[in-house]
Amino acid sequence: MTVARFWRDIPSRYNLYGTRCDSCDKVYFPVRHICPGCRRSSIGRMQRHRLSGKGRVHSFSVVHDAPPHMSSLKPYAVAIVEMDEGVKVTGQLVDVDIGEIDIGMGVEAVLRKIGEEGQDGIIHYGFKFAPRLD
Amino acid sequence: MDVGIVSYGAYVPRFRITPTEIGRVWGQDGKAMGKGLYINSKSVPSPDEDVITIATAAARHMMRRVDVDPADIGALYVGSESHPYAVKPTGTVVAEAIEASPELCVADLEFACKAGTAGIQMVMGMVGSGMIRYGIAIGADTSQGAPGDALEYSASAGGAAFLIGREDVIARFNGTLSYTTDTPDFWRREGQPYPSHGGRFTGEPAYFKHVGEAARRMMERMGTTPGDYNHIVLHQPNGKFPQRMASMLGFSNDQVSRGLLTPMIGNTYSGAVPLGLASVLDIAMPGDRILAVAYGSGAGSDAFDLTVTDNIKNYNRAAAVTIDGLMENTKELDYATYAKYRGKILMKG
Numbered sequence: 482m483t484v485a486r487f488w489r490d491i492p493s494r495y496n497l498y499g500t501r502c503d504s505c506d507k508v509y510f511p512v513r514h515i516c517p518g519c520r521r522s523s524i525g526r527m528q529r530h531r532l533s534g535k536g537r538v539h540s541f542s543v544v545h546d547a548p549p550h551m552s553s554l555k556p557y558a559v560a561i562v563e564m565d566e567g568v569k570v571t572g573q574l575v576d577v578d579i580g581e582i583d584i585g586m587g588v589e590a591v592l593r594k595i596g597e598e599g600q601d602g603i604i605h606y607g608f609k610f611a612p613r614l615d
Numbered sequence: 616m617d618v619g620i621v622s623y624g625a626y627v628p629r630f631r632i633t634p635t636e637i638g639r640v641w642g643q644d645g646k647a648m649g650k651g652l653y654i655n656s657k658s659v660p661s662p663d664e665d666v667i668t669i670a671t672a673a674a675r676h677m678m679r680r681v682d683v684d685p686a687d688i689g690a691l692y693v694g695s696e697s698h699p700y701a702v703k704p705t706g707t708v709v710a711e712a713i714e715a716s717p718e719l720c721v722a723d724l725e726f727a728c729k730a731g732t733a734g735i736q737m738v739m740g741m742v743g744s745g746m747i748r749y750g751i752a753i754g755a756d757t758s759q760g761a762p763g764d765a766l767e768y769s770a771s772a773g774g775a776a777f778l779i780g781r782e783d784v785i786a787r788f789n790g791t792l793s794y795t796t797d798t799p800d801f802w803r804r805e806g807q808p809y810p811s812h813g814g815r816f817t818g819e820p821a822y823f824k825h826v827g828e829a830a831r832r833m834m835e836r837m838g839t840t841p842g843d844y845n846h847i848v849l850h851q852p853n854g855k856f857p858q859r860m861a862s863m864l865g866f867s868n869d870q871v872s873r874g875l876l877t878p879m880i881g882n883t884y885s886g887a888v889p890l891g892l893a894s895v896l897d898i899a900m901p902g903d904r905i906l907a908v909a910y911g912s913g914a915g916s917d918a919f920d921l922t923v924t925d926n927i928k929n930y931n932r933a934a935a936v937t938i939d940g941l942m943e944n945t946k947e948l949d950y951a952t953y954a955k956y957r958g959k960i961l962m963k964g
Binding site: 491495496553554575576578591592593594595604606609612614 | 629661662663664665667668671672675699700708711712714935936940941944946955956
C-alpha cells in the first residue's frame with residue numbers, strides 16, 4: 482500500500498468514520514457516497530458519521546495460515562462485529578484467547594499496528610477489536 | 616499556581632512474564648532475582664502494540680472521563696525512550712486518534728524515564744500562561760533489556776495520559792521543580808537496540824541522589840514535611856528503590872504502596888510515575904496531598920506537589936478502565952513467546 486493511499490484512510494482506520502444517509506438514517510462503513518436504499522434521493526445527503534466503536538461479535542473465524550506480517554500473532558481471530566449503530570465491520574480480535582470468544586460478546590475498537598512496510602517503511606495503524614475493558 | 620489535572624487515563628498491555636521464567640532460560644535464579652528486585656511479573660506488549668498504540672489507549676481513556684472538546688486541546692507531548700519512529704512524531708498519530716488535530720503543538724520528548732513528567736511541566740507552563748486552554752502530557756514506553764541482562768527482569772510496557780487545564784481540575788498543582796545533572800548512569804546510543812547501564816552506579820549517585828534532592832527541595836519550597844502527604848509516587852525501576860527512597864525521606868510504606876506498581880508490571884520507564892499517579896488518583900479523596908517524583912537517567916528528577924480537589928467527587932472515573940482493572944484478565948507468557956513478541960528472534964526477510 483502506498484503512503485498516500487493509507488493516509489487517505491486515516492479517519493476510517495483510526496476513528497471509524499463512515500457515512501450516514503440523511504434520508505433514511507442508515508449508517509455505512511466504510512464510507513459510501515450513495516445510499517443503496519435511497520439511491521437518487523440520498524445524493525448530497527450522505528453525512529460523515531463516526532461510529533461509537535462499540536459492538537458485538539456477530540461471527541468470527543480463526544486464521545491459522547497468516548500472511549508474513551501477521552505470523553507472530555497466529556492463530557488469531559477475525560470477526561464480523563455488529564456495531565451499536567447496526568452496521569457490520571470486519572476486524573481482528575485481540576486481547577482474548579481463541580477459546581474464550583463467544584458470539585455476542587461485547588467488544589470495542591482499539592488502535593493497533595495493522596502492518597508495517599519492512600524495517601525502514603511506514604507503520605500502519607488502524608482499528609482492531611478487544612473485549613470491553615470498562 | 617492555578618493549573619491542575621482535569622482528567623487522566625492509563626493503559627498496560629495484557630501480557631506478563633515472571634522473573635522465574637526469565638531466569639530459567641538464562642541459568643539464573645530468577646525467583647531470587649525477582650525477590651531482590653521486588654518484581655513478581657512484568658508487562659509485555661503484544662506484537663501489534665507500541666508506544667503509539669499505548670499512548671493512544673491512555674489518551675482515549677482520559678478523554679472518555681470528561682466532556683472536553685478535543686478542539687480545545689492546544690498541545691500534546693509524548694515522552695518515551697521507545698518512540699516507534701526516529702523521525703515522525705508519535706504525537707501526530709495520537710492527536711489524530713483523539714481528534715485533537717490540527718490546531719495544536721505536538722512534539723515527542725526524550726529524557727530516559729522522566730520524559731512524560733517533563734511533558735507535564737511543559738503543558739503546565741503553557742496552560743498557566745494562558746497560551747492554551749488544555750494540554751496533554753503522556754508518558755509511555757515499551758522498554759527493552761538486552762537478553763540475559765539484569766534489565767530484562769524489569770523492562771516493561773505501559774503508559775498514562777494527563778489532561779491539564781485550569782477549569783474543573785481534579786488535582787491542583789501546588790508546585791513543581793526539577794533537579795538535573797550530568798550523571799551517565801544509563802544510556803542508549805543512536806541506532807543501538809538495547810540500552811547500557813553502569814550497574815550499581817545507577818543507585819546512590821544517580822537514582823537516590825536525584826530523587827532525594829528533588830523531593831527534599833520540593834518539600835522545602837512548599838514548607839511541608841512527609842506527614843503532610845497522603846501518597847508519595849516515586850520512579851520505580853524496581854520495587855525496592857522507591858521503598859528505600861521513601862523510607863530515607865521519612866515516608867511510610869502506607870504512603871508509598873498505592874503508587875507502587877512495579878512489583879506487578881515491572882518498570883514502565885516513562886510510564887512509571889504517570890501510572891503510579893493514575894493509581895493514586897483512582898482512589899484519591901478531596902484534600903489528599905500527593906508528592907510525585909520522577910527520575911530519568913542521564914540524569915534528572917521532576918517533582919510535583921498536588922492537592923486533590925472536591926471536583927474528584929463528580930469526576931467520571933468509571934467511564935474508563937482503572938489501574939486495578941488493568942491488573943485483571945492478564946495472560947502469562949513463556950520465554951519463547953515473549954522472545955517472539957519482543958522481536959528477539961532473528962527472522963528471515
